[in-house]
Amino acid sequence: MEARRVVITGTGVISPVGNDTAQFWSALRAGRCGIGAWPELAEWGLPVKVAGCVRDFDPAAYGLTVKESRRNDRFCLFAQAAAWQAMRESGLEAGVNIAPERLGVYIGTGIGGMQTFIEQTKVMLEEGADRVSPLFIPKMIGNIAAGNIAIRYQAQGANLTTAAACASSTQSVGEAFRAIRFGFADAIIAGGTEAVLNPLAFGGFVSAHALTQAEDPLRASLPFSADRGGFVMAEGAAVLVLEEYGHALARGAEIIAEVTGYGNYCDAHHATAPRPDGLPASWAMRDALQQSGYRAGEDLYINAHGTGTRLNDAAETAAIKLALGEEDARRASISSTKSMTGHMIGAAGAVEILASALALRDGIIPPTIGLTDPDPECDLDYTPLQAVERPVTVALSNSLGFGGHDASVALRKVSK
Numbered sequence: 001m002e003a004r005r006v007v008i009t010g011t012g013v014i015s016p017v018g019n020d021t022a023q024f025w026s027a028l029r030a031g032r033c034g035i036g037a038w039p040e041l042a043e044w045g046l047p048v049k050v051a052g053c054v055r056d057f058d059p060a061a062y063g064l065t066v067k068e069s070r071r072n073d074r075f076c077l078f079a080q081a082a083a084w085q086a087m088r089e090s091g092l093e094a095g096v097n098i099a100p101e102r103l104g105v106y107i108g109t110g111i112g113g114m115q116t117f118i119e120q121t122k123v124m125l126e127e128g129a130d131r132v133s134p135l136f137i138p139k140m141i142g143n144i145a146a147g148n149i150a151i152r153y154q155a156q157g158a159n160l161t162t163a164a165a166c167a168s169s170t171q172s173v174g175e176a177f178r179a180i181r182f183g184f185a186d187a188i189i190a191g192g193t194e195a196v197l198n199p200l201a202f203g204g205f206v207s208a209h210a211l212t213q214a215e216d217p218l219r220a221s222l223p224f225s226a227d228r229g230g231f232v233m234a235e236g237a238a239v240l241v242l243e244e245y246g247h248a249l250a251r252g253a254e255i256i257a258e259v260t261g262y263g264n265y266c267d268a269h270h271a272t273a274p275r276p277d278g279l280p281a282s283w284a285m286r287d288a289l290q291q292s293g294y295r296a297g298e299d300l301y302i303n304a305h306g307t308g309t310r311l312n313d314a315a316e317t318a319a320i321k322l323a324l325g326e327e328d329a330r331r332a333s334i335s336s337t338k339s340m341t342g343h344m345i346g347a348a349g350a351v352e353i354l355a356s357a358l359a360l361r362d363g364i365i366p367p368t369i370g371l372t373d374p375d376p377e378c379d380l381d382y383t384p385l386q387a388v389e390r391p392v393t394v395a396l397s398n399s400l401g402f403g404g405h406d407a408s409v410a411l412r413k414v415s416k
Contacts, residue, residue, distance in 0.1 A: 006180045006260075007414065008357055009187075009253040010092070010241030012085025014078045015351060016052035016234050016341050019061075020085055025358045028337055028366040029387050035217040035232050035342050044199040046206055049215045051197050052234025052342025054078070071135055072148065073113035078237035078347075079145035079193035080152065087153055090241040090253060092187055094154040097251050104157035104185045105150045106176040107239075108168030108192035110346030110401075112142030115198055145193050149239075157185045163346070165401035166305070168192050169238070170349030174262035174409050176242045186247045191239035191350035205233065208272060210309060221343075222370045223306035223336035224313050224378040231307040234342030238350035240357075257357035257395075257411045263287030267404030273311050274400055278319025281406040285323035285396060288410035292394055296328050299392040301359050303352045304382070305400045306336025306368065307343055312400060314377045319398075319406075321380075333365045333390055335383040340369055349399040353409050356395035360413045363391040 013020065016034030017027035027034065038051040059069040062081035069077060094100040116139040120132050138144055143161035150159050158179060162171040169192020176190035205211045212230035214220040222228040248255055263284030267275040274281070294300070305316055321329045337355050344351055359365055364387055371384035395411045 003181050004183065005245035005258060006177050006242055007245050007248050007258050008240050008256045009243045009248050010086035010090025011256060011354055012082035012089070013236070013238045013351060013354060014054055014057060014081050015236040015344070016054060019054070019057060028340060028355055029364055031340065031367045031369045031386055033218055033340050033369060035220055037217065041202065044202065046202055047213045048202055048206060048211050049213065050217050050220045050232055052232055052344065053197060054236050071139065073116045073139045074195035075109060075113055075193045076145045076148060078195055079107055079239065080148060082191060082237040082239035083149045083189055086189065086239040086241045092241060098187055100154050100156040102157055102186040103153070103155040104159060104176070104179065104188040105146045105155045106160040106162065106172040106188050106190040107146040107149065108162040108164070108172035108346050108349065109142045109145060110163060110165045110168050110194055111196050113140035114196045114201060116140040118198055118200055149189055153189065155189060164405040165403055166345060166348055167399035167401035167405035167407040168346035168349065170353065170397065170399035170407040170409055171264060173240060173242070173350055173353050174264060174407060177259045177262050177409070180242055180244050187241060187243040189239060190242050191237065192347040193237035194345040194347045195235045196345065197233060197235050202233065212308065219370060221308050221339045223304065223308045223339050223368055224374055224382045225371055226373045226375045228308040228310065228313065230309055231338070232342035234344045236344045236351065237347050238354050240350065240354060255414045257360050258414050259409065260412045261288035261291030261410035263408045265406045267406060269404055272402050274315040275404070276315055278315045278322055281316065281319035281398070281400055282322035284406045284408040285319065285398065288396060288408040289323070292410040292412055294394050298394055299390065300332040301356065301365055301392040301395045302332050302334040303356045303395065303397040304334050304336045305398045306338055308338065313375065316398065316400060317378045317380060329380055332381065333383055333388065333392065334380055335366050335368045337366055349397065349407065353397045356397045356411055360392060360395045360411055363389060365390050
């Protein structure tokens with residue numbers, strides 16, 4: 001079967017730096033930090049001081065009723081809000097301009113309805129198992145975000161939930177790209193969501209020595225910096241409408257960027273630490289770029305996984321050099337938008353693919369804020385402190401997740 005072209009025709013985001021695409025992109029371009037103090041952390045007896053919290057989130061603004069809000073975990077509400085934005089922007093409507101069975105939903109989440117799990121565990125322990133809510137399972141299970149989005153938009157095509165830690169939604173977008181490219185769907189609502197700012201999750205990551213203990217929000221998420229001390233936990237969601245190019249053209253849809261490649265490998269090395277030489281991660285980048293027809297010397301932007309942990313940033317730098325070669329690696333513009341948003345776990349990949357698409361569209365490279373003292377091991381162009389105007393033709397978004405999951409999605413500026 002001949003490979004088909006795949007484009008992005010709708011976007012939506014709920015994030016610490018804005019609850020729609022315009023707010024989100026304005027914040028990234030300005031280098032505005034969405035990380036803030038989190039007083040509850042002290043009450044829980046934890047040494048962590050900051051988090052990337054979604055603010056001013058009103059489910060009603062995205063067409064969700066009070067009843068629906070009560071019957072959904074926060075992670076699912078975020079996903080539905082981002083999907084509402086993306087579908088409105090795309091103009092797709094099942095049964096009107098796309099057959100329901102040709103519209104799918106692929107949503108990634110690293111953890112799912114953790115807050116519901118905590119609340120109902122407390123009910124079980126204090127009141128008994130027979131008092132657990134009948135809504136416990138449908139609120140908690142990770143696939144419910146994809147299921148509820150499908151119900152809302154009558155998307156009767158393939159429905160997939162990916163759970164690959166920090167690479168979850170990069171995989172969901174990449175697998176959606178493949179499904180459309182090879183004819184299994186005409187459009188897929190794809191992205192990721194996460195909402196785990198709770199004491200259990202913080203406690204687990206603290207015990208794993210993964211989180212920064214910085215007190216200043218502006219000096220907390222420091223990807224590629226010599227004084228980086230761990231990542232900042234954050235929450236949110238991002239959803240993209242991926243659509244077959246001819247289908248989008250036929251209905252006059254606005255195209256934001258073209259999805260052109262996807263690579264997916266595993267370190268098979270350690271449960272939480274990346275493979276130091278970055279080899280499997282480099283294969284994911286190489287595959288995505290080769291599928292995109294990338295040529296040495298092209299203007300390239302890389303949205304790095306860039307968590308701000310000691311091991312990740314060095315391994316990713318090594319992987320970029322392996323994938324591109326030393327000369328092209330130094331020519332590329334790279335940044336970590338986690339310096340502004342924090343690490344949104346299962347939502348991070350989709351959020352960063354969105355940022356990559358907007359960077360392509362506008363010729364603006366978002367910065368890595370806080371990068372005043374680069375680590376000598378991390379010696380590439382990470383776009384420190386301020387956004388840079390640079391027309392780029394190819395973008396690459398990387399995700400490296402616990403379990404060794406390495407995934408990359410490549411995009412191109414739209415060409416007719």
